[in-house]
Amino acid sequence: MGKKGKLGKVKGMLLMALLLFCAFLTGCSLLDIKDGGLGMTNPDYVEPEKDEIDEENSEKAQYEKDPYEKYRFEKNQHEKNPDEEAQPEEDQAASWLSETGGQALAEEQESLRDYGAVLGAAFLGYTADYSFPGKQKQREETYPYLEGIPAERIIEYEGDEWYVILPEAADWSISVEACNWNEDFTDISVGELLWEGTDGLPVILRCNLGDLHSNVRITARKGNREVFWYPYYLAFAGEIEPTEEVMQLVSGSYMPEEGYLYGMEGSWYCDSAETDAGEPYFYSVTFLTGEDGFPLDMWYYGGFLNEGVEEICFFWDGSYAYGDSLGESLEFWLNTPDGIRSGTIWLNLEGDYLSIQEMEGDAFFPFTGGSVETFYLRPEAEPGENGDFSGNEMDLLLAQAEVQEKLNQGMAIRDVDGMDTVQGEACVLFALGTEHPDQFVAEYYYAVSSSGAVYRMDDLTGEWEPV
Structure with missing residues (x-):
């Protein structure tokens, strides 16, 4: 009896220990699933490659400084996980960027x-x-x-x-x-x-x-x-x-290294045009470009020629863009008193002469009958040449809004002999007035320096004042 009772007690203890051990194993399994393996090894977990971690960290560091990189990073993350909640609108400030x-x-x-x-x-x-x-x-x-x-x-x-x-x-x-x-x-x-x-x-x-x-x-x-x-x-x-x-800021990626516009200063000038009545007419067009040769603005004016004296009848400013990769055709947009004039012109450079031909849209030569005219380049003069008259003063004056307005009212511009010094700069003088059959009546006087300063003479004091 005593041995049998003692043996039963030992078996009971062994059974209890076995049950406790099983419970412990089950608990470990449950704990591993519940907490995702924190502090323990999860058999389903695959550690990411070191290169993947470094790449993600470098992207995060970059987008913290660059707003576009932030947008690109978040977009890539969303494409990888499309079911994730979309980013708030304020986090996508750069989304309009291509x-x-x-x-x-x-x-x-x-x-x-x-x-x-x-x-x-x-x-x-x-x-x-x-x-x-x-x-x-x-x-x-x-x-x-x-x-x-x-x-x-x-x-x-x-x-x-x-x-x-x-x-x-x-x-x-x-x-x-x-x-x-x-x-x-x-x-x-x-x-x-x-x-x-x-x-x-x-x-x-x-x-x-x-x-x-x-x-x-x-x-x-x-x-x-x-x-x-x-x-x-x-x-x-x-x-x-x-x-x-x-x-x-640096300009865009379009940087031509050659072409009729690249590196040239001055205006293309045509003095061989005639009106339908046979009157001599001139055109002057300037294609302004940046340092990289990319198109900027266009200045275009013209009028009658009387024994070499220009009577400017119109001045239009506007813009242009290359119509083809070689820059042989241009699309133009010009501000005129009657609205915007636009069209396409074809350019052909032979030697020192440039032919401009009307192609599509509004006429580029609205005051003469021809659709093709020949131009030559009037380069800017060297410093000190011709009394420091560099050739761009007329263009600078024509760019002034009040001068354009007076030209649109029918006035004309003439250059005045001699020069004047204003604010320490040598200035070319111009008169703006009305052309009569027997004489030109000057009504306004302007002084323009090659640096870009434009002055108007005060009628009462005779002093120059900035425009």
Whole structure:
């Protein structure tokens, strides 16, 4: 009896131990499933390759600095996991950028950082309407990250100068404020806040009522650091006025290395045209290009020739774009008193002469009967040649809105013999007035320097005042 009872007790203890051991194993299995294997080994878990981890971490680090890279990274993640909840709208600030635009934006900002610049900017031209035909196409080809830019990123203030402004990274906040100068332009006061953003993406700005002083201030802020810039375009240099921390943006990818427009300065001139009545007529057309040869603006004027003396009857400004990869055809858009004149012209350069032929759309030679005219290049004179008359003063004067308005009213321009010194610069003199059968009556006088300064004579004092 005693042995049997003792044996039963031992068996009971062994059974109890076995049950406890089974429960322990079951508990481990349940714990492993419940907590995903935290602190334990999950047999279903596959450790990612080191290269995959490094790639994902590098992408995260890049998009924290580059807003387009952030959008691209999140888009790729969503494509891998389409069932995940979509990102909030504010996290997709760069979604309007195309792949080409995003790449151009990243390269532009990298260039700014390489040069130690906080802001990049570029002058986009003079026009009252950003969507002016041809202008928008040119800008988007030159700066691909402007294609499809939302309306809320286009800031329209008083003026007719257009700029694109781009911070070097998203960690700089950008604000645009109106500003006013005192009477002698020695002090400035800041007024209304026009726009503010912190996403590191470009904005387009219209501002500046005149060519002498900016009416807005751009401020870039990061922590306690502030950088100020007042948009100003240097007409004689063809670029913005830079500072140590604000630089001219690089143009787009289209960089021709040859062609009739590349590297040439001056206007193409035709003095062999005639009206239907046989009167001598002239045309002068200037194709303005950037340093890389990319199309910018077009200046086009003409009128009667009386023994070599020009009587300017029209002046149109506008824009143009290459119609083919070789640059042999151009699409043009011109501002005229009757609206926009547009069409296509074909160009053929033979030696020193350029033939321009009307192709499609509105007539390029509306005042004469021919559809083909021959032009020759009038290069700018060397410094000091012909009394420092460089050849661009007439174009600078014709670019003034008040002069265009008077020409549209029927007035004519004549150059005046002699020169004058204004603000320390040698200036060419012009008269604007009415052409009568027996005489020319001058009503306004202008002085223009080759650097781009334009002055109007005050009738009462005889002094020159800036236009």
